[in-house]
Amino acid sequence: MVCQACGTAVENGGRFCPHCGAQIFSQPAPPPMGYAPYPAYPPVVAVPRVQRHLQSVGILWCAFGAFRVLSALLGFFVFRAVTWRHFGGDWPFGWGGMHGPSWMALLPVFVTMTVVMAGLAVFAGYSLLNRKPWGRMLTIVLAVLALFKFPVGTALGIYTLWVLAPMNSAAEYDAIADRS
The missing domain is CATH 1.20.140 (Butyryl-CoA Dehydrogenase, subunit A; domain 3)
Structure with a gap:
């Protein structure tokens, strides 16, 4: 995973960036086959x-x-x-x-x-x-x-x-x- 605020690599499962302290949002799991989800919205990035x-x-x-x-x-x-x-x-x-x-x-x-x-x-x-x-x-x-x-x-x-x-x-x- 990569921090959306500063671009630093973040280990999986981390909630905050170790470099800038921004909150990390995990990507949602892909939907099961044959399921038509709602259109994907861009992720909300919390600016510190x-x-x-x-x-x-x-x-x-x-x-x-x-x-x-x-x-x-x-x-x-x-x-x-x-x-x-x-x-x-x-x-x-x-x-x-x-x-x-x-x-x-x-x-x-x-x-x-x-x-x-x-x-x-x-x-x-x-x-x-x-x-x-x-x-x-x-x-x-x-x-x-x-x-x-x-x-x-x-x-x-x-x-x-x-x-x-x-x-x-x-x-x-x-x-x-x-x-x-």
Whole structure:
């Protein structure tokens, strides 16, 4: 027998492929002579979960990174307008003489963290789309961190963990990454 998902030879009686973990369906016994069966339908091949959802997860992580950059820029401009309470002069890129609170000195730290996390999200999506061997672990770590970014990050984190975190998903992802 041969695995329908990856083409690896599987011993008779095996239920799962030893290489990619896909479920193996045995061929039905031929009908007895003189018996006219219904027309044969093609066998249903169950596509494993990681293989079905990997591209979607990768695209969503790239989009999430872009969303984080855009939301950070919008938040920065709104925050600056509310804090400085003016739109004139050199707004939005010049500081115009520190009229804001003293804790505004931490703004570069927040901007740097946002840019780094957004870059990591895009990088994780890229690694999944290109089936990099280390992409699964990076994305799982970022998914746990994204759980705190309610509601979009939470939804993406749950979806990512559902697809990539189970142990059988590790074997399946490794098989996909090895083929690439």
